[in-house]
Amino acid sequence: MERWRGRVALVTGASVGIGAAIAKELVRFGMKVVGCARSVEKIQFSSAPFVLPQVNVVALSVCTREAYQSMKERNVDDGHIINLNSMCGHRIIPSSDIHFYTATKFAVTALTEGLRQELREAKTHIRATCISPGLVETEFGPRLFSQTPEKAAALYSQYKPLEAVDVANAVVYVLSAPPHVQVGDVQMRSVEQVS
Amino acid sequence: MERWRGRVALVTGASVGIGAAIAKELVRFGMKVVGCARSVEKIQFSSAPFVLPQVNVVALSVCTREAYQSMKERNVDDGHIINLNSMCGHRIIPSSDIHFYTATKFAVTALTEGLRQELREAKTHIRATCISPGLVETEFGPRLFSQTPEKAAALYSQYKPLEAVDVANAVVYVLSAPPHVQVGDVQMRSVEQVS
Amino acid sequence: MERWRGRVALVTGASVGIGAAIAKELVRFGMKVVGCARSVEKIQFSSAPFVLPQVNVVALSVCTREAYQSMKERNVDDGHIINLNSMCGHRIIPSSDIHFYTATKFAVTALTEGLRQELREAKTHIRATCISPGLVETEFGPRLFSQTPEKAAALYSQYKPLEAVDVANAVVYVLSAPPHVQVGDVQMRSVEQVS
Amino acid sequence: MERWRGRVALVTGASVGIGAAIAKELVRFGMKVVGCARSVEKIQFSSAPFVLPQVNVVALSVCTREAYQSMKERNVDDGHIINLNSMCGHRIIPSSDIHFYTATKFAVTALTEGLRQELREAKTHIRATCISPGLVETEFGPRLFSQTPEKAAALYSQYKPLEAVDVANAVVYVLSAPPHVQVGDVQMRSVEQVS
Numbered sequence: 001m002e003r004w005r006g007r008v009a010l011v012t013g014a015s016v017g018i019g020a021a022i023a024k025e026l027v028r029f030g031m032k033v034v035g036c037a038r039s040v041e042k043i044q045f046s047s048a049p050f051v052l053p054q055v056n057v058v059a060l061s062v063c064t065r066e067a068y069q070s071m072k073e074r075n076v077d078d079g080h081i082i083n084l085n086s087m088c089g090h091r092i093i094p095s096s097d098i099h100f101y102t103a104t105k106f107a108v109t110a111l112t113e114g115l116r117q118e119l120r121e122a123k124t125h126i127r128a129t130c131i132s133p134g135l136v137e138t139e140f141g142p143r144l145f146s147q148t149p150e151k152a153a154a155l156y157s158q159y160k161p162l163e164a165v166d167v168a169n170a171v172v173y174v175l176s177a178p179p180h181v182q183v184g185d186v187q188m189r190s191v192e193q194v195s
Numbered sequence: 196m197e198r199w200r201g202r203v204a205l206v207t208g209a210s211v212g213i214g215a216a217i218a219k220e221l222v223r224f225g226m227k228v229v230g231c232a233r234s235v236e237k238i239q240f241s242s243a244p245f246v247l248p249q250v251n252v253v254a255l256s257v258c259t260r261e262a263y264q265s266m267k268e269r270n271v272d273d274g275h276i277i278n279l280n281s282m283c284g285h286r287i288i289p290s291s292d293i294h295f296y297t298a299t300k301f302a303v304t305a306l307t308e309g310l311r312q313e314l315r316e317a318k319t320h321i322r323a324t325c326i327s328p329g330l331v332e333t334e335f336g337p338r339l340f341s342q343t344p345e346k347a348a349a350l351y352s353q354y355k356p357l358e359a360v361d362v363a364n365a366v367v368y369v370l371s372a373p374p375h376v377q378v379g380d381v382q383m384r385s386v387e388q389v390s
Numbered sequence: 391m392e393r394w395r396g397r398v399a400l401v402t403g404a405s406v407g408i409g410a411a412i413a414k415e416l417v418r419f420g421m422k423v424v425g426c427a428r429s430v431e432k433i434q435f436s437s438a439p440f441v442l443p444q445v446n447v448v449a450l451s452v453c454t455r456e457a458y459q460s461m462k463e464r465n466v467d468d469g470h471i472i473n474l475n476s477m478c479g480h481r482i483i484p485s486s487d488i489h490f491y492t493a494t495k496f497a498v499t500a501l502t503e504g505l506r507q508e509l510r511e512a513k514t515h516i517r518a519t520c521i522s523p524g525l526v527e528t529e530f531g532p533r534l535f536s537q538t539p540e541k542a543a544a545l546y547s548q549y550k551p552l553e554a555v556d557v558a559n560a561v562v563y564v565l566s567a568p569p570h571v572q573v574g575d576v577q578m579r580s581v582e583q584v585s
Numbered sequence: 586m587e588r589w590r591g592r593v594a595l596v597t598g599a600s601v602g603i604g605a606a607i608a609k610e611l612v613r614f615g616m617k618v619v620g621c622a623r624s625v626e627k628i629q630f631s632s633a634p635f636v637l638p639q640v641n642v643v644a645l646s647v648c649t650r651e652a653y654q655s656m657k658e659r660n661v662d663d664g665h666i667i668n669l670n671s672m673c674g675h676r677i678i679p680s681s682d683i684h685f686y687t688a689t690k691f692a693v694t695a696l697t698e699g700l701r702q703e704l705r706e707a708k709t710h711i712r713a714t715c716i717s718p719g720l721v722e723t724e725f726g727p728r729l730f731s732q733t734p735e736k737a738a739a740l741y742s743q744y745k746p747l748e749a750v751d752v753a754n755a756v757v758y759v760l761s762a763p764p765h766v767q768v769g770d771v772q773m774r775s776v777e778q779v780s
Binding site: 312315316320322355357361364365368372373374375376377378379380381382383384385386387388389 | 507510511515517550552556559560563567568569570571572573574575576577578579580581582583584
Binding site: 440443444447448451482484486489490492493494495496497498499500501503504505507508511 | 635638639642643646677679681684685687688689690691692693694695696698699700702703706
């Protein structure tokens with residue numbers, strides 16, 4: 001990670017959960033972390049079909065475009081864009097609560113690989129990665145099941161899920177790979193997660 | 196197709212292209228077709244990151260929900276919801292023009308399978324299908340490349356693409372399958388399409 | 391199907407189950423069907439890790455190669471190679487009895503698309519298709535669970551599975567598509583199949 | 586990696602290439618490495634359809650089974666089985682030389698996830714991982730193209746590929762994750778690899 005010391009990392013969603021864990025970890029390695037976050041209360045999952053694609057697909061695309069533009073303007077050839085995906089971006093689990101979320105994460109899988117190809121086509125060495133965790137204990141569950149607290153309670157009690165820091169460690173791993181190594185995806189779950 | 200005679204089919208995007216071909220074919224088999232369409236001019240692909248998820252993901256989800264509600268209210272247990280997907284819903288081709296479109300179609304793949312599972316969970320026999328064509332000669336190309344007409348011209352001249360009626364025939368095939376047979380996906384391309 | 395009348399179809403595994411249903415259907419449409427089959431008793435699923443890849447992967451590849459060679463020698467540009475795949479070629483279901491079978495079917499998914507690409511590269515119009523059914527009521531279940539007859543009994547009693555003729559109908563659909571239409575995959579399940 | 590010090594690692598294919606790099610790395614972290622290897626000359630890629638599934642699918646399955654049996658007998662609940670997969674286990678690239686290899690790697694993708702599920706079902710905490718590199722500079726290329734040395738020469742000269750040690754580092758990463766974290770797949774390519 002030595003080569004990242006003193007460089008700038010923009011972390012979205014940095015106020016809580018996985019974003020906060022990543023920001024903390026990058027600071028520990030000497031990066032200058034710029035965090036940004038919306039007020040999470042504003043996202044009502046009850047209106048998921050309308051809001052989730054805006055956040056998970058459109059906002060992610062806009063951030064990616066801006067980050068890439070910024071790197072180009074500053075002649076940064078060794079940047080790294082890391083998308084937070086999910087195991088739900090790779091397979092469909094039989095849980096109707098999660099199907100729309102799953103659709104947005106399938107989109108993230110495609111966007112990340114599309115980005116990787118575009119970066120190759122543009123002859124840059126900027127890397128594109130997605131990290132695809134399974135269940136992580138964060139504020140996500142209570143938020144997803146805000147109308148049905150019994151589901152929220154059940155979510156993290158069936159087995160020991162991943163922790164936010166585990167995802168942050170995956171971010172550190174892909175960042176610390178030598179410049180010629182592009183890790184495109186790290187798929188990770190709790191060792192006790194069934195599906 | 197005999198069992199569909201006299202029944203109602205709602206076809207979205209029925210004014211042009213694949214939607215029109217499907218509507219025409221279903222009428223030919225004696226279905227009562229209700230078509231609906233937006234003015235296609237309103238969709239500017241230059242603003243794709245903002246509009247495409249609204250059309251391909253959100254609108255599709257809302258239509259699906261309404262169609263299913265309507266079937267439930269009328270005790271229809273043998274309905275059929277058919278999503279127009281694309282080969283782009285299944286693999287990422289090295290063409291940066293199409294990456295965002297690809298992301299929305301990956302979402303459609305997930306939504307269709309998620310819907311299929313929900314319909315099973317709800318103990319209905321309503322079927323969920325997606326049809327995944329490769330390149331089809333429609334107004335899609337000129338629209339996608341409205342700013343770069345030379346790309347639009349090239350799109351359909353490299354090889355003989357699918358025609359809208361080929362997709363309509365796939366719709367007829369999945370509809371005409373016996374009630375216990377659920378075709379989840381028909382993946383089809385021109386025999387000359389490379390990727 | 392009119393254009394296939396009088397032409398030769400080679401059907402492997404034609405003595406029972408899906409193969410027999412396909413052979414029967416093609417004869418009905420006026421094709422000259424050459425069937426071949428091994429004695430199914432010889433395949434012991436208890437030795438699956440050693441035998442299944444030989445049958446599902448190696449034998450399929452050899453048959454494909456020979457069929458293609460034969461078409462080339464006879465200047466057949468509109469042939470059609472159809473591989474029997476499975477829904478297990480597309481997703482991994484939580485049933486340890488089926489994991490090795492699943493691996494061989496994942497291979498069939500790759501082989502069919504690889505074949506399609508090679509046929510394009512060679513500038514032929516020969517088509518490559520796989521048909522991917524879910525559970526079909528055939529001799530497969532009793533064979534798979536020959537050591538555990540209670541599992542075999544349970545397999546087809548939970549819900550109405552597909553019938554062999556449903557798969558044969560999918561074969562007829564892909565054959566009857568116009569020559570420029572290559573259906574690459576038909577994924578089909580019983581409307582009551584959950585996973 | 587501290588918790589692996591003094592424990593036994595069985596590395597197959599340990600005499601050359603990726604296997605050798607992994608063995609070396611694990612020794613460096615204090616593991617007792619048992620290497621095994623066949624004479625690579627014996628594998629003729631010209632007979633790929635017959636040999637590759639034996640090596641990549643059957644042998645891998647047999648080794649997995651034996652490793653798991655051995656762990657069970659010794660009450661090892663925190664073992665780790667790591668399969669060498671490939672980016673070819675995840676998508677089909679337009680190169681006919683590699684299609685059969687691709688099929689065997691699709692099988693590895695299915696086998697690894699199947700194994701993960703079986704290990705969950707058996708209530709163990711043994712982890713199952715596959716590492717999926719793109720092009721790695723090893724003896725693989727010259728072997729694959731032994732009949733066409735000009736292809737072999739071209740293989741590693743178009744762009745800087747991964748090195749064997751990059752894959753070994755991925756193995757170290759997944760091993761060093763805390764016991765509750767199961768990395769299922771690390772997909773990695775040279776930053777210059779296009780497809």
